[in-house]
Amino acid sequence: MSVWEGDGFVLLSKRLQNGVFQWPRDRQEVMDLTQKQFSDLMNGLSIVSTIRTAQPKYLC
Numbered sequence: 001m002s003v004w005e006g007d008g009f010v011l012l013s014k015r016l017q018n019g020v021f022q023w024p025r026d027r028q029e030v031m032d033l034t035q036k037q038f039s040d041l042m043n044g045l046s047i048v049s050t051i052r053t054a055q056p057k058y059l060c
Helices: 037-042
Strands: 003-004 009-010
Touching: none
Parallel strands: none
Antiparallel strands: 003 009
């Protein structure tokens, strides 16, 4: 990332201290990213939803 300070650019970089970036392992995992997903990925967050649809259990 770069930031303009009026008299020049400041270059910034980020490294994850404890962990790794989520990265596609094969072509099926490759996807287009939104700006929010890219930001989340750069902050070390998962961009793949882990929320699952609840399966109700009926008691008879």
